[in-house]
Amino acid sequence: MTITAAADGSALGNPGPNGWAWYIDDANWAAGGSPHGTNNQGELQAVLELLQSTAGTSEDLLILCDSKYVIDSITKWMPGWKRRGWRKSDGSPVLNQDLMKALDEAMSGRAVRFEWVKGHAGHDLNEAADERANAAAKAYQQKQEPRRGPGFTRGAAPSARMQADRTDVGGNAAVPADIPASVPASAPTAAPAPAPASAPPLWAEASDLLDGLFDTPAAEPIAVTLQLSAAEHARLRDRADAQGVSLEDALRRLI
DSSP states (O other): OEEEEEEEEEESSSSEEEEEEEEEETTEEEEEEEEEEOHHHHHHHHHHHHHHHTTTOOSEEEEEESOHHHHHIIIIIHHHHHHTTSBOTTSOBOTTHHHHHHHHHHHTTOOEEEEEOOTTSOOHHHHHHHHHHHHHHHHHHTTOOOOOOOBOOTTSOHHHHHHHHHBOTTSOBOOOTTSOTTSOTTSOOSOOOOOOSSOOOSSOOGGGGGTTTTSSOOOOOOOOOOOOOHHHHHHHHHHHHHHTSOHHHHHHTTO
């Protein structure tokens, strides 16, 4: 069997409060984020979290992404980056290197396929992941704990699945809408898992605000004029829309 899941990221300000989410169905999804990050970092983190959450299953995994940057990074560019010591063809360091290395490790030995889907085009799984990633980014913007989701519960005993749904990351009761009405919120369950010894901060330290500001090396800009056919322009616009960037940025990412 194949598990089909969507993974998506979101950033408010880019960089700014960001979120990530992966979604299989209402009983199997997760979301999170950080006080300061980019949209691409959220996209990459969503795939990494999905790979790590499903690491214990023997099923194949089909990951739906609306970011060609993520797909190309993992399936096309990563082997060359590794051969060059995690540097691009021009010798500059690969961006988001920690995430890339973690993804490379998480992909090892896994049967994983990627499929690009157009964002904000009504695809059910993509829309569900996008909604949760955006909600997580907004939660960090408001310095609130995001809704984390039940995680990957396939194969877990029914009582374990119910407990995962009924408690949030801090061990507090959080009964979602997919719990059957016949199970009252006050029904006795197993003791909630203890809260982590130290929860991560919900907002950035001053030094964290510098993260991501120097991803693009400073250089004297060079103006390039390029004539595109109507079909080429349409393909470029589709790529830009999928990545949530301008036409100019989409073209720059092809270099």
